[in-house]
Amino acid sequence: MSSDIPDHLELLLRLERRAGVSLERQLLEKLRGAILQGTMQAGWRLPSTRTLASALGISRNIVVAVYDELSVEGYLILRHGSGAYVNDDFSLPAQVAPPALARMPRWLPPAPSPLLNPVDLEPDMIVFQPGASLISLLPLSVWRSTWQRVTTELPPSFYHRAAGDPELRCALAIYLSRSRGIRCTADDLILTASARHALQLLAEVTQVRDKAVGFEEPGYRQARDTLLAEGAHILPLPIDDDGLRIDALPTGIHAPPLVYVTPSHQYPLGMRLAITRRMDLLAWAQAHDSLVIEDDYDSEIRFDAAPLPALAAIDAHRSVAYIGTFSKTLTPALRLGYILAPRVLLERIEQRLLQTGSQISWPMQRALYTLLIEGHLERHIRRMRRHYAEKRALLSQILAPIAHLARLRGLEAGLHAYLELRADLNARALATTTWKRKVMVVPVDFFYYGVPDRQGLILGYGGLDHNALIAGATLLREAIEQQAQGR
């Protein structure tokens, strides 16, 4: 290499005549890198284009082009007749290792609450996870045909309706009419990424910050957390064997503007809201100009019990926002839910979806359309019912011998049951005992906002296969017997 070029640049600027990256590109990147890394310091004069070209054995045009580009980019100053210099103004921040952020930066507010870290579960743990389902009941051939509509056509270049494709929403309206007796049209529906996403959007557009929201106690904790994160004040409402006690709802000026309920299968206790109470709740909402948020998270999965009409199906005064999901009937991995609500609310939600850029993707919409319109979903739900009915029977059978200690409830529907413990038993201690023996059950305490007044366990059996269910329930039965015997 020519003596015009400092030795330490020799290695640096060595170009490779390899395929794929042009010599110009290589030189550009190497020079830029040298400046950025401080190897070529501010004010340093570069070799002339002729000198560098001859030293590197490349055409001078390449060097001229590279110097020009670096000048345009601001790395170099080209002085006419005098050559190229590394820009003086180029003040590189000191290349220190990233600091460990010992101190929080001022743009990061204090964490709103201790962050919930997902529990690390050992792989051989038997987890009675509430809400878990088994997508494995879906034949792979059905899954494959679900995607056919997606793969045979390129997606559009634009995003059309934030609410979701009208054709898909029409199919969803028909599905809701068939499965839940809700009469609605495409315009009454918006697609969301989940029931939780629907609830969060609802909370945003109704501006729940500093407002009271009536909430079942115990209730669906994740939904409550979403409302709390939006700044709502939770007003815990008692439940009994017939579900939410409507007589406990505040009236007059104390009536909360929103009430969240799970009428089909109370989360977590599993009872259904009695029909008279449904009527009373709607009458209360109408009288107080309040909105009822009906979370119908797993109503499709019901057993011998017939479905009670959804609040949305008997609501004559647009007091109900109905939230649904495909997380239980299919899998949460699909991120598909929906909301059915008065149109004045839907308009706001669609705007919010646009503003937050969190609309549902075209491929997922197409796939869901196929699942609905070709009857795949309804057939899958029938398979699930048979399958979960078996599991439910198994669970009942295993726990039957300790009925005097622990009574299974909320078995009419859904993917979990509530195991009501005798008052002198301790649910938390039981959960700790079984945890040590690799069986995870959730004490009902977890779902309370205030002070728990029940002893019980939530047993999510939907996600367990038969063997795990038998092993887990048997171990649980033994643990309960042992606790009762004071061992």
Added chain:
Amino acid sequence: MSSDIPDHLELLLRLERRAGVSLERQLLEKLRGAILQGTMQAGWRLPSTRTLASALGISRNIVVAVYDELSVEGYLILRHGSGAYVNDDFSLPAQVAPPALARMPRWLPPAPSPLLNPVDLEPDMIVFQPGASLISLLPLSVWRSTWQRVTTELPPSFYHRAAGDPELRCALAIYLSRSRGIRCTADDLILTASARHALQLLAEVTQVRDKAVGFEEPGYRQARDTLLAEGAHILPLPIDDDGLRIDALPTGIHAPPLVYVTPSHQYPLGMRLAITRRMDLLAWAQAHDSLVIEDDYDSEIRFDAAPLPALAAIDAHRSVAYIGTFSKTLTPALRLGYILAPRVLLERIEQRLLQTGSQISWPMQRALYTLLIEGHLERHIRRMRRHYAEKRALLSQILAPIAHLARLRGLEAGLHAYLELRADLNARALATTTWKRKVMVVPVDFFYYGVPDRQGLILGYGGLDHNALIAGATLLREAIEQQAQGR
């Protein structure tokens, strides 16, 4: 039918011995419907089970089961020895037609701003839509193979990491290193539904409400709207030919905690932020403990100009949150974006994704993984570059004759250019003129937060085919000439 049963129930309770729906289910639904619709009023005594069974010609067991179920559901009261009655407590809300909601309900706050309705475009309109791209350049065979990984395996029953699958994030980190020189790992990245979704999450976790956010003026309006919706105060910052004027950034106690920039291709004017300014911006951010939000929305689509290093690539002090999207390189219909940021920020964003239930679905993640790992995306981008370079040349050529009136700028990268008009021309009037002749162009005014100080048009050419581009640009040229001639 037996005379024990009122005539008007005769039609109502007629059962069909058809496949699919059991007689029990039919009877249950018909009776429930009659109660809900008020045909069978509160207090009414039902026929005995024996009478009804014989009248309908069905087994008495069926009727007993149905009465029991309706009693459990609260529709009927069974009085021992006296029969079944429609529940007295059953107060059905009056079945009036839904009111037109003349008055807003109390749970619906006033609309935050006039709702933006999408403009109704006639189908033969030539739309110079900024940001629009053409997914049609992707071969259908590539699209099909993209989905192969999705269709050959059932999705999981659980949702794992809200941040996105680690394997996919690893592939994305490699892509960012190749395409933007950003060295990062899977743990530095979170997947989002779009760049806008990423920005909204950032705004939420940094709690921008009532905080100042520095923002280019003119700037990316949709991003500004997202920040405004989160309650941020927008601090407009001037730009010149080298991009954002760093010298105009407030210092000391007036320094905003966040600054949003589009360094690769300023939105909407199209210039690149000079390298010295990049350094100065980072030094400013470090000195003031501020966060720079770098929206690199279309950096992949660049032409003869070499890329300048991303702020995230030369940021030594974790002052940068880098936002990217696949909306421009693929299509917004996929709803795929990402954010690369200091981990302390990512932890919060992942929590927020969980809380809002708006994580990316498993099928979309699998598809993106294939696009990245098999090189489909990079090949597609190369095709796009060639294609858009042609369009760019075409646009330049058509507008060349009026260079004294209108100068094309910001052509080094992206899917749109800025047409700077001579100061005495009127961009709004031009847009109105061309609109009437079915060509939509956007005046630069649209992107201002304050008072516009430029006359110009934003020409999104990415989504137009050649013929539309030629027709639209020619018409635009004529309109400019006519305005200049005072016609």
